[in-house]
Amino acid sequence: MRAWFSRIGAGQPAQAVGQGAWVQPLGAEHATSVDLQMMEQALAQAREAGARGEVPVGAVVYITQTGQVVAQAGNTREATQRATGHAEIDALEAASRALGTWRLDACTLVVTLEPCAMCAGALVQARIGRVVFGAMDPKAGFVGSLGNVLCDERLNHRVRAIGGVRGAESGELLREFFRARRK
Numbered sequence: 722m723r724a725w726f727s728r729i730g731a732g733q734p735a736q737a738v739g740q741g742a743w744v745q746p747l748g749a750e751h752a753t754s755v756d757l758q759m760m761e762q763a764l765a766q767a768r769e770a771g772a773r774g775e776v777p778v779g780a781v782v783y784i785t786q787t788g789q790v791v792a793q794a795g796n797t798r799e800a801t802q803r804a805t806g807h808a809e810i811d812a813l814e815a816a817s818r819a820l821g822t823w824r825l826d827a828c829t830l831v832v833t834l835e836p837c838a839m840c841a842g843a844l845v846q847a848r849i850g851r852v853v854f855g856a857m858d859p860k861a862g863f864v865g866s867l868g869n870v871l872c873d874e875r876l877n878h879r880v881r882a883i884g885g886v887r888g889a890e891s892g893e894l895l896r897e898f899f900r901a902r903r904k
């Protein structure tokens with residue numbers, strides 16, 4: 722656990738473009754000012770999750786064209802004892818309920834930590850339009866660190882993603898949480 726979280730946010734992949742943002746091969750674009758606002762909200766969700774004793778990760782789903790927030794969530798794995806209680810899964814499910822569709826291609830998901838294999842898979846299944854994330858997760862991340870589920874060219878849906886957006890802050894939140902738990 723210690724080694725994992727001391728490494729979070731470190732070791733960004735080589736394709737660094739612009740202000741610390743890592744742009745996937747398919748996503749030759751930078752975080753927009755709306756993305757940054759949404760990351761602020763995702764960080765607030767992460768802090769709330771941490772205060773509830775959950776791993777502090779937060780996510781927001783918004784409509785890409787309008788900037789309207791559709792759903793937000795923090796991790797709920799401890800409270801609900803669901804292995805799938807990651808912020809991204811809860812945010813996707815809430816967004817689908819709100820919009821009445823599983824297909825979220827009009828939406829952007831913003832999350833404080835690089836999605837794991839499960840969440841990246843769910844994002845592909847939801848046909849999410851874009852993904853913006855914070856810290857890299859060298860131990861479990863599947864959007865660049867250990868693999869890249871979002872832009873595997875064998876899949877019929879590929880997702881544009883931008884990583885490293887306020888990554889230092891997201892990573893610090895996680896490190897602080899685990900430091901406090903070890904005391």
Ligand SMILES: [Zn+2]
Nearest residue numbers: 807836837840
């Ligand atoms: Zn996950």
